[in-house]
Amino acid sequence: MRRSRAILTVLTAAAVTAGGFLTLTQAANAATTLGSAAAAKSRYFGTAVAAYKLTDSVYTGLLDTQFTMVTPENEMKWDATEPSQNTFSYTSADTIVARAKANGQRVRGHALAWHSQQPSWVASLSGTALRSAMVNHITNVATHYKGQLYAWDVVNEAFSDNGDGSRRSSNLQATGNDWIEVAFQTARAADPSAKLCYNDYNTDGVNAKSTAVYTMVKDFLARGVPIDCVGFQSHFNSASPLPSDYQANLQRFADLGVEVQITELDIAGSGTAQADSYSKVVAACLAVSKCTGISVWGIRDSDSWRASDTPLLFDASGNPKEAYNAVITAFGGTTTTSSPTTSSSPTTGTGACTATVANNSWTGGFVTTVTVKAGATAITSWKVALTLPTGSAVTSTWSATASGSSGALTFTNASYNGSLAAGASTSFGFQGTGTAFSGTPTCTVS
Structure with a gap:
């Protein structure tokens, strides 16, 4: 996860007031939640999940009832899974995967190769040593989850934002321009059944960066480099709004033959304007047959990496927002959400x-x-x-x-x-x- 405004490498907030739990009516009509409404249109609706929040009953209540795909927020990144060279740690990621499987949810792996959130030992490597370490990392992590994941973000955010469509300058890029295709080939060898995706931000409309990604994907397909999908992070705010050619951009990638997935959606704002933007994203995905699903980056506004922008579908207490209803309606579902069940707030309290x-x-x-x-x-x-x-x-x-x-x-x-x-x-x-x-x-x- 890399943002167009700033790199954020810390985990974000999850605040829950006592008694703010959301009650969702599960009616006979299945299309009453985000996941079921999307499924009725042969799509998934997912969210990023942080292992440390799984003790929060409001968080898990929404996770269990609303979403059909989960993406570990930080737990599968290089620093988390290989903190020391060739010593692997999967405890937190395994917790998320096991919980998802038990709940009938699928998992998107995020991310195998990225210039950010690398463990400290990687900084001492370069050239052949770094390339070998990357290949070893991908092989071990993808093998560990072999057959368990729907898709992997194999490479994350490898293109720059300077407007000329160039690759991002990074330690991985310095190992040779073929590092991305090597990463995909390595992932395919380790886990032949997972869909392999390239994921990036600021690629939502037709621009120099998205065109550079498009050209890479087209080249990979022509040369037989394994790539199955492209992820569009879709972080929108007033400075970077939903582009008018969003659907057209998704379609041109789909026309290459790859799936397109909206992987980290959040839209700053509130009320009708925010709801309208969410509806348009859903409509664009539904209009592109190879758009297989949408994931939001967090559950409640307080879980977001930019919580002050209130960019998600549930407020900090877990109440559904206008945008939540708009998403279900856009999928053709029925909104049957009851009022939140709350306990009376104490006016005084000096207990232990x-x-x-x-x-x-x-x-x-x-x-x-x-x-x-x-x-x-x-x-x-x-x-x-x-x-x-x-x-x-x-x-x-x-x-x-x-x-x-x-x-x-x-x-x-x-x-x-x-x-x-x-x-x-x-x-x-x-x-x-x-x-x-x-x-x-x-x-x-x-």
Whole structure:
């Protein structure tokens, strides 16, 4: 995942207030959810999934009922799966894959070769050594998931944004102009059944960058280089809106014989304008027979890498937005969403709280999720104290405010998750370098 405005390599926020869970009526007519409405048109509707959020009941409730395809957000990238050279780690990615299979959902792998989110050891390699490391990485990871995935983003974001259609300058590009085709050939050898995709951003309309990708795909097909699909990230905002030739651009790729997939859709905005743009994306996909599906990049607005733009189909509490209904309607489905079930918000609360941690660790780094739970009495605010091991440091925090970055830290609730009914819980998290905290934090009502 690379963005046209900025590189974002941290995991994003997922805030849930107590009692904000969405109730979705599953009527006899199957086309009442995003996934079922898309399936009625022989398409999938997917989302990016973060393993550390799978303890969040609102998040998993929407994931289980609304989506038929999942894409691991960060868990299959090079830094996560091969933190040390030739030492592979699949725990978090395996969790997502196993959960998807148990729920009857398919999985898009993301991503085998990318210039970003590489493990630190890769920086010391170049030339033949780097090319060999890339081939070894793709072979091992694709073999590990052989037969389990619908598709792989084999190569991600290899073209520049300078307007001349050139390749991006990167360490992988420096190994030779054939690195992309070698990546695809390696992936095909490792997993013959997975669809192999090239994925990029700012390629949604006909422009120099998308034309360069088109030319590459056409060349690969002519020479027998295996490629089955092209992914269009489709991150839209006021500075980069849905282009008028979006459908035409999808169609020209489809005319080459490859599938087209909308892989990371999010549209900044709200209300009718946002809903209208989402409808147009669905309509474009339906108009192109080889457009096999749409995935949004996150579930709720608070799960988005650009949460302040409120770009997704559910608000931070898990309530469906106008755009949600517009998507289902565009697929020809029926919107039968009931009002959210909410518990009364406490007006006062000075009871006790507890905190527990769950870690996703790798060599040199970690992501920690902290669950805060109210005791027998409602609370209106909380603080969690813990001490990181020597040498460890927090690099980003979500759904709380940290007092510092190392040593003894205090995390204070955000404005939206301080009030908890008796027995209710919420979560916050942080990413860091070094070794994760492994004890029991202290929770106090502030």
